[in-house]
Amino acid sequence: MTNNSLLDIQPEVKAALDAGKAVVALESTIISHGMPYPQNVQMAKKVESIIRGAGAVPATVAIMNGKIKIGLTDQELETFASSRGVVKVSRRDFPGIIARKQLGATTVASTMFAAHLAGIKVFVTGGIGGVHRGYEETMDVSADLEELAQTDVVVICAGAKAILDLPRTMEYLETKGVPVIGYKTDVLPAFFSAKSDIQLVERAESPEEIAKIILAKDQLEMGGGLLVVNPIPTEYSLDHEFIDQVIEAAVRAAQEQGVTGKHITPFLLNEITKRTEGKSLAANLELVYNNALVGAQIASALAVELKQLR
Numbered sequence: 488m489t490n491n492s493l494l495d496i497q498p499e500v501k502a503a504l505d506a507g508k509a510v511v512a513l514e515s516t517i518i519s520h521g522m523p524y525p526q527n528v529q530m531a532k533k534v535e536s537i538i539r540g541a542g543a544v545p546a547t548v549a550i551m552n553g554k555i556k557i558g559l560t561d562q563e564l565e566t567f568a569s570s571r572g573v574v575k576v577s578r579r580d581f582p583g584i585i586a587r588k589q590l591g592a593t594t595v596a597s598t599m600f601a602a603h604l605a606g607i608k609v610f611v612t613g614g615i616g617g618v619h620r621g622y623e624e625t626m627d628v629s630a631d632l633e634e635l636a637q638t639d640v641v642v643i644c645a646g647a648k649a650i651l652d653l654p655r656t657m658e659y660l661e662t663k664g665v666p667v668i669g670y671k672t673d674v675l676p677a678f679f680s681a682k683s684d685i686q687l688v689e690r691a692e693s694p695e696e697i698a699k700i701i702l703a704k705d706q707l708e709m710g711g712g713l714l715v716v717n718p719i720p721t722e723y724s725l726d727h728e729f730i731d732q733v734i735e736a737a738v739r740a741a742q743e744q745g746v747t748g749k750h751i752t753p754f755l756l757n758e759i760t761k762r763t764e765g766k767s768l769a770a771n772l773e774l775v776y777n778n779a780l781v782g783a784q785i786a787s788a789l790a791v792e793l794k795q796l797r
Contacts, residue, residue, distance in 0.1 A: 497558025500546045504606055505597075507794060509786035512602035512610040512640075514556075516650060517775070518564075519592035520545075520753045521571040522768065526555075528568045530772060532561075536610075541783035548601045550591030550673075551585050557605045557621060566724045567592075575753075576751045577630045596634035599642065599712065607638035608701070608789060609641045611782035612677045613775045615714070617647040617656030620738055627751075628659065635712040636663035641701055643715045643782035645774040646676035646683070650734050653677065657685055659712065666704065668697060670717040670781060679770045680727040681718040687690065691715075694781065696786035716759055717781045719774040725766060733762045 496504070513534060518527045537547040544732050546558040549567050559567065567573065567590065576584050576591035578600050584591040593601060596613050616629025631649075635642065647656045653675060657720050660667055669675070669687040677683040691697045697715060704713055718724070737758035746754045760768045 493553075493555055493607055494555050494601075495551075495554040496570060496605055497546070497556070497560065500544055500558035500565060500605075503689065506795075507796065510546055510607050510609070511543045511782050511786050511788040512548040512598055512605075512607045512650055512777070513538075513539065513545055513779075514595060514598040514610075515547055515567065515592040516547040516575055516594050517613060518568050519570075519590075520575055520772075522757070524569045528565060530775070531564055531568065534611075534775060537776055537779040538783040541780055542769045542787045543783040546602075546605070546607060548593045550581075550589070550593070553588040555570050555581075555585070555601050555604070561631040563786075577594055579630070594631065595642065595644075596630040599631075599634045599638045599640045602640050602645065603638050607640070609782055609786040611643045611778050611780065612643050613771060614648040617640065617651040617653070619751070620652045622652055622655060624678070627747075629649055632659050632663065632665075634654070635660065635665045635714060637710070638712055639705075639710055639754070641680070641697075641713045641715065641785065642716055643778050644669075645678050645719050645778060646716045647678065648752065648756075649669070649678040649680065649730060650738070650752065650759070653683060653685055663711070665712055665714055666700070667714045667716060668698070668700065670715055670780050672698050672716070672718050676716050676718040677730075678774070679725040679730045679767055680723040681721055682727065687716070693785035693791075694788040697785050698792045700793075701785075701789055702792055713736060715776075715785065717778050717783070719770060720777055723761070723770050723773040730759075730763070730767070733759055733767075736762060
């Protein structure tokens with residue numbers, strides 16, 4: 488763990504890190520940009536509760552008062568979730584947001600960066616970013632992929648967001664040497680859907696097995712991240728063909744309205760929520776809760792393995 492003066496680590500999180508206990512990092516973009524207040528607070532608190540129930544300490548990451556907050560108090564979470572004008576922060580945005588003391592919500596890439604600074608190994612999110620559809624014209628690739636290539640954090644997700652070009656996203660990860668492990672699945676989850684047509688190379692059946700893989704990667708000094716893809720529970724999975732048609736319509740709407748850059752993902756997810764009459768939002772919540780449980784189990788198993796090595 489670094490002593491970087493720009494980090495503000497909540498006492499509960501610091502105590503857990505110092506004691507070698509399980510800690511799970513959480514992003515904050517899903518709170519500020521993913522859903523309205525107060526549903527966002529309710530979601531965030533439920534995720535933290537799930538992680539605690541599985542024996543780990545949650546550490547929601549955000550930028551407040553010129554510091555990178557690693558873990559939020561209830562009051563800070565309330566302030567963050569109810570404030571307007573929260574800036575979506577990727578790695579490149581840290582210096583300006585911190586210098587101006589703006590409220591910043593961390594993406595997958597920036598949460599990975601902050602978690603690594605704080606010495607947190609495991610990070611739970613909904614879905615990662617990736618190669619966008621129409622890449623050959625826009626060259627739009629999420630910074631999440633480059634962060635996975637260079638930052639040593641384990642990311643648990645329900646696959647890449649379904650609005651993306653999933654085959655190209657997987658090719659990018661392969662090129663960068665990022666291990667992708669299916670948790671009890673042989674195929675890549677497609678975020679809202681439990682399955683896609685993309686076969687995975689690696690599969691693991693338990694958090695303990697994944698913890699051993701993480702240790703082996705570290706002993707090899709490979710560097711970079713490791714991606715665990717955890718399917719949305721079957722009962723909440725949306726039909727793959729149906730959701731793909733909805734996404735195509737949302738993408739066309741974004742093109743017609745000239746939506747680009749960091750605004751594209753929130754726009755598309757909002758469009759999909761409207762076009763599915765809220766079914767996609769309900770699925771999004773359930774996959775996040777499921778990822779929180781599995782992520783906490785992996786963090787706990789990893790803490791046990793590391794303790795045995797000491």
